[in-house]
Amino acid sequence: MPGETLAVEFTNVGLWEVALLIVAVAIFIVSLWLAAGLLRKLSGTITRVNSVLDKVDHEIGPILRNANATLDNVNASLVQVEGELEKVSTITANAAHVSSNVANVTNLVVSAVGSPLVKAAAFGFGLRSAVKRRNQDVDEQQVRRMVEASRQTKREAKRAAKARRKAAK
DSSP: OTTOOOOOOOSSOOHHHHHHHHHHHHHHHHHHHHHHHHHHHHHHHHHHHHHHHHHHHHHHHHHHHHHHHHHHHHHHHHHHHHHHHHHHHHHHHHHHHHHHHHHHHHHHHHHHHHHHHHHHHHHHHHHHHHHHTTTSTHHHHHHHHHHHHHHHHHHHHHHHHHHHHHHHO
16 A cells, blocks of 8 residues: 555553553663663673682782692602602611621520530639649549539430420420
8 A cells, every 4th residue: 555654543542551651661761771780780890800810810820830849849859758768668677687686696695605604613613612622532522523413414404405305396
């Protein structure tokens, strides 16, 4: 329709409906205005968050590099300590070996020297006694008794050792 125009007829529209339409448009405009304000505030907040993140980014890089350097130094120190601990372990093992050897040598010396010393002391005592009483007739008999007692003791010791060996088998 070539000559026709679109026109809206408000024949049955009441005052109440027009007022409601105006209120709706007003609420819509106020909502847009509030949304624009919120968007401005949100934009400012995002800008501030971005600046804080930039600062953190600039500060965290050197901190992480320092932390990596510190960890590298700690690892190097731990490797050195581990090497030293191995040396200490070796020294401790050697000290234990030396201690064992000293104990063995001590036992050997005690067994080798102790018994002859006792025998030498007994012999010395017997010799002094014999020298003192040499002029007496009893000296000779006493020396014979001592020698015989020593022989008897040796025989008994040998018998006891044989008995122990037999009992141990």
